[in-house]
Amino acid sequence: MTDEFKFSDPGEGLQEAEVLEVLVSDGDTVTDGDTVLAVETDKANTDLPASFSGKIKQVKVAEGDMIEVGDVLMTYDAADDSGDDTEDKKESEKSKKAGDSAEESKEAEDGKEKETEDSKETEDSTENESRSEKNSTSREPVPAAPSTRRLAREKGVDLHNIEPSGKHGRATAEDVEAAASVSKGQKHSKKQNKGGQQEGSALIPSQTRLPPLPDLSQWGEVTRTPLRSIRRATARNMALSWGQIPHVYHQDIADITELERFRRSHESAAEAQGGKLTLTVLVMKALVAALKQFPRFNASLDVEKQELVYKRYFHMGLAVATDRGLLVPVIRDADQKSLIELSTESGDIARRTRNGEVSREDMQGGSITLTNPGAMGGSALSPLINHPQVAILGMGQARLEPVVQGDLDDYEIKPRLRLPLVLGFDHRVNDGAEAAQFVSTLIHTLADPESLLLNI
Structure with missing residues (x-):
């Protein structure tokens, strides 16, 4: 077969x-x-x-x-099987017979006078169950024990609509209970939102429906190419981010003259151990220090429960440009790693990302995202927050610029290496005052590299 x-x-x-x-x-x-x-x-x-x-x-x-x-x-x-397949076929036949029997009962009831409300609800429940079972038997049976199938019928769960977690795709009783719980929550949400209210959280506003794209060929020649998986995923995630998160941006400039001297003095030691001590690595370490002082930038917002979830870990999302699009792998526990370790790991994960060797797990669980397009030019940027994070730090291009130091009557002009920084934050979670303090703390740390207390 x-x-x-x-x-x-x-x-x-x-x-x-x-x-x-x-x-x-x-x-x-x-x-x-x-x-x-x-x-x-x-x-x-x-x-x-x-x-x-x-x-x-x-x-x-x-x-x-x-x-x-x-x-x-x-x-x-x-291949020839026994045991589970036989059991599934038997259960499928039983379900089909049960469905046929229920359908015949329904036909026999047609034309009769309306009975009591309780009786009608029972009939409706039986009819829905029989239809569900008939639909299920039109597809190949989902591997499951008889007790699991019985539980699914009792809970009104279609095994074809759940993701089995058991060995070899076998549905378990826990899968059924989880599906039943989700279904119950959805029904409760619909009841709460009767009378024209929008379903979902009160923190999520209603959305305007996107108008259809006009026929662009009426103004000239066009070509079409498919939006492939990475670009599709990026489009979907960025639309979610921009549509649901109220973005605010705080910009400032860090003096990294001493930081660059610090980097140059230690880059050979990093290279000797297989790493590359980049400006991104140094900013990443300073970012951890700022997050420890301002934990709301290291949180996530649970819009359903209207709660802030504070993360006690510091996993850094690192934006990496690839031929397939922008990807954000995660460096875990950045607070527990030295500069040497961070320089080695960031170089390795960036290489694996560009080569398509990272897994989906490598790109999950980030606390905050750091993006550095400055190497390609640009003095400022407005990066979008990577949901469900609440902040993102962007780095512009570091430039040697003349800076006036002193006061109006006693000043001097010196060349200083300056790095533009922009913090994008979720205004539902943080305000402008906290953002200004966060960036100021980051700038002061970068101005005094020894304060990082790094183990080189």
């Missing part, structure tokens, strides 16, 4: 991916767990393992295809 291997949710609600490489061909024999496709999902490369053992009949996708959850990737003839 020919079965279908479909693209399932790779985690955290992702719905699409781009096929990077097809690793099997028609007629190949695979074993459960063998990698059959390499795909890119939400800025990360992922190997897609087979959830079956058998012979590939037909591969349905090719390199460069965009796939969505539920799409058929390939068909296969399964």
